Amino acid sequence: MKLLLEHADKEGIRYYEAYRKHGGYRSVEKAFKMTPDEIVEEVKKSGLRGRGGAGFPTGMKWSFLAKPEGVPRHLVCNADESEPGTFKDRYLMEFLPHLLIEGLIVSSFALGSHATYIYIRGEYAWIVDILEEAIGEAKANGFLGKNILGSGFDCEIYVQRGAGAYICGEETALIESLEGKRGNPRIKPPFPAVQGVWMRPTVVNNVETLAAVVPIINMGGDEYAKIGVGRSTGTKLISACGNINKPGIYEIDMTQSVEEFIFSDEYCGGIPKGKRLKACIPGGSSVPILPANLLLKTAKGETRTMSYESLADGGFATGTMMGSGGFIVMDEDQCVVRHTMSLAHFYNHESCGQCSPCREGTGWMYKILKNLEYGKGKMSDIDLLWDIQRKIEGNTICPLGDAAAWPVAAAIRHFRDEFEWHVLNPDEAQRRNYGLAHYADPIHVPASA
Amino acid sequence: MSETPKLKVTIDNITVEVPAGTSILNAARLIGGDVTPPAMCYYSKLEGSGGKCRTCLVEVSKGSEKDPRPMPKLVASCRTTVMDGMEVKSITSEKVLDARKGVVEFLLLNHPLDCPVCDQAGECDLQDLSYEHGSAGTRYEFNRRTFDKEDIGDKIQLHMTRCILCYRCVFTAEQLTQRREHGILDRGDKSEISTLLGKSLDNEFIGNVIDVCPVGALTDKTFRFKNRVWFTKAVDAHRDCPTCSGKVRLWMRGDEVYRVTARKDEWNEVEDWICNTCRFDTKEVKDWVIEGPTKVSRQSVISQNHYVNAKKPQNVLPEVIGKDPKLLMDIHRVSDVNRPEIELSKIDGPAHSDDFEKKDK
Numbered sequence: 001m002k003l004l005l006e007h008a009d010k011e012g013i014r015y016y017e018a019y020r021k022h023g024g025y026r027s028v029e030k031a032f033k034m035t036p037d038e039i040v041e042e043v044k045k046s047g048l049r050g051r052g053g054a055g056f057p058t059g060m061k062w063s064f065l066a067k068p069e070g071v072p073r074h075l076v077c078n079a080d081e082s083e084p085g086t087f088k089d090r091y092l093m094e095f096l097p098h099l100l101i102e103g104l105i106v107s108s109f110a111l112g113s114h115a116t117y118i119y120i121r122g123e124y125a126w127i128v129d130i131l132e133e134a135i136g137e138a139k140a141n142g143f144l145g146k147n148i149l150g151s152g153f154d155c156e157i158y159v160q161r162g163a164g165a166y167i168c169g170e171e172t173a174l175i176e177s178l179e180g181k182r183g184n185p186r187i188k189p190p191f192p193a194v195q196g197v198w199m200r201p202t203v204v205n206n207v208e209t210l211a212a213v214v215p216i217i218n219m220g221g222d223e224y225a226k227i228g229v230g231r232s233t234g235t236k237l238i239s240a241c242g243n244i245n246k247p248g249i250y251e252i253d254m255t256q257s258v259e260e261f262i263f264s265d266e267y268c269g270g271i272p273k274g275k276r277l278k279a280c281i282p283g284g285s286s287v288p289i290l291p292a293n294l295l296l297k298t299a300k301g302e303t304r305t306m307s308y309e310s311l312a313d314g315g316f317a318t319g320t321m322m323g324s325g326g327f328i329v330m331d332e333d334q335c336v337v338r339h340t341m342s343l344a345h346f347y348n349h350e351s352c353g354q355c356s357p358c359r360e361g362t363g364w365m366y367k368i369l370k371n372l373e374y375g376k377g378k379m380s381d382i383d384l385l386w387d388i389q390r391k392i393e394g395n396t397i398c399p400l401g402d403a404a405a406w407p408v409a410a411a412i413r414h415f416r417d418e419f420e421w422h423v424l425n426p427d428e429a430q431r432r433n434y435g436l437a438h439y440a441d442p443i444h445v446p447a448s449a
Numbered sequence: 450m451s452e453t454p455k456l457k458v459t460i461d462n463i464t465v466e467v468p469a470g471t472s473i474l475n476a477a478r479l480i481g482g483d484v485t486p487p488a489m490c491y492y493s494k495l496e497g498s499g500g501k502c503r504t505c506l507v508e509v510s511k512g513s514e515k516d517p518r519p520m521p522k523l524v525a526s527c528r529t530t531v532m533d534g535m536e537v538k539s540i541t542s543e544k545v546l547d548a549r550k551g552v553v554e555f556l557l558l559n560h561p562l563d564c565p566v567c568d569q570a571g572e573c574d575l576q577d578l579s580y581e582h583g584s585a586g587t588r589y590e591f592n593r594r595t596f597d598k599e600d601i602g603d604k605i606q607l608h609m610t611r612c613i614l615c616y617r618c619v620f621t622a623e624q625l626t627q628r629r630e631h632g633i634l635d636r637g638d639k640s641e642i643s644t645l646l647g648k649s650l651d652n653e654f655i656g657n658v659i660d661v662c663p664v665g666a667l668t669d670k671t672f673r674f675k676n677r678v679w680f681t682k683a684v685d686a687h688r689d690c691p692t693c694s695g696k697v698r699l700w701m702r703g704d705e706v707y708r709v710t711a712r713k714d715e716w717n718e719v720e721d722w723i724c725n726t727c728r729f730d731t732k733e734v735k736d737w738v739i740e741g742p743t744k745v746s747r748q749s750v751i752s753q754n755h756y757v758n759a760k761k762p763q764n765v766l767p768e769v770i771g772k773d774p775k776l777l778m779d780i781h782r783v784s785d786v787n788r789p790e791i792e793l794s795k796i797d798g799p800a801h802s803d804d805f806e807k808k809d810k
Binding site: 165182187348349350351352353354355356357359360361362363364367384391394395396397 | 500501503522525528547548552554555556559589591632633635636638639640
């Protein structure tokens, strides 16, 4: 089922004319006939969960927004998509900018935000132009600015570029950066719903979340909630990459099994060259990696589906998370130690440096993993790594500490023998020229794909 | 006027009543003793400080009377306000002790253990923290982080390798001097304290960044390596200062004033900020009205050899032999570095062997 990408293949859909022709901005017209509270209620009924990674119920988040008399409120769109493996928001903004703007107008009306911001990742430089062009078109057609469609509601959308720091995807760091300061996360409480941008009540939502508001208003919260399974309602964009025949962005209704998603031609199309599935990180690089046996079936032996609940089944011992939907598949040739080292390097580089466990711990983990990867590690290093990640997790200001700790913990939990192999076979580990060989070997895409 | 209702909070099975808005740390400080979580970045006089070093993590085993659910993660006690009926575990929680041990280990990864040469030895919060919550050894086997030396002025020495990035000095410069003097450059473990484009720190109150630094990253150039703090005696004094309160602590040896600092309370926090003139430029005893010896905790290394109200034993030898005993060896004549006529506090910069060279040789 396609809700967000329904018209993605239509010609000129990036522009207002084509978007409008295919039913665009209907939700705005409908929303203005409702009260803001009714819109919030529809979003609550839809069961929409934040698509940025944490999966918090959107309607509930909106209802937390403080509404003090005479104090402006703000909606901020988190377009700082920086999680390795996740590239779905980029697609939405690049090819369907009006869908996001439509969602932003409806959400701004519901939340009472007259100045709404899109905080976009600095590297998405060309998308800024696309968004600004679309905002201009929306404004020219009366969907933005003063007295939108004669409703008496005023709203402006501003695009703000980040400087390309991963930490600025964390909502409080994003707010700091938006205010022109160094992107350091704030200590919560107070939560942004009470004190956000310029100390005003603020809601920060991901691009996909805000785009999903459009079909929710169009079809009604109850109808939207019928799609999907359990508390995983509606559709979810999955950005699939790694060793698969058809990397790309897929809109799913979260009822598919993981096996179907990886191997069916409708989605990832299986693994190139008929190789075996080794592991998968299903929700962006920060969520725990799962080996093939636990990925396709839960610990109870049930089929694992692409839903929030099913992926999390078993906790971190035998489960993982939906996260942002960055689906990274690894075939049998991939080295988990190398991948974990690469991720540790990323989180070390992206740590803001405010709190000591994250600042010091991420660097320490990376150095140990580097030693292990290049055959210079000791057996005791594996236990040391385990201990370090345990002391980072949950002890930091923001979730970056957890994001750095989980991949290491899961890799050791499920692939300890591979770490031990590196210690027991140092010569072989040093001789591998894995990186170059890997990139020199293009992924085989069957003609039928 | 009705009194503000007080909230009951229990920390390590000790209940205390505090006004609404009090942090767990400050509630624990009312109890005092070992229950009080350590704090390396929190500073009650600096707005926005705290929450960064994570040494003050505590376990909230009961949220409040209304919502008794425990908090899922350990929380920074300096930035978490108490609720009525809250129950907190500090030293009674294994999780907390384990986490604190971890934080100490992280803080010491890149902090050189050069206490014997560091000017902060004896007054270093990290030294105390590592004794109380750390391990005897380290598991870190890699090279320590190093930084290029940076000159930030003639009064303050920045030793970046010792910095634990507590941000206290940044808050001090921002809030006390009404001007952004310096900040953090770079990110993660490459972060460093620096001034903008190599400027010096020269504001009238900037000397206070030395007092707030919990480690030896910012030290007083007019005192560095002139003496060890435990050889000096701390004396409270004041002067009529047009810029600040003039209430200071003098660090003396004999009649020589080696160093002037602000007075600090039992949590090692400055009571009154002092100006640069008091701190760096008035180092004569005659400049000050001496109030009396500072009360130093008996446990502190600074209290070594200082006994308040102690009576000097009477030297009876001259009375017995009828004259002063013959000096067998005058240390000042045989040693190059013991020349009483040289006032160490007045030497420009750290004392060096060149300063003691006998010119009449």
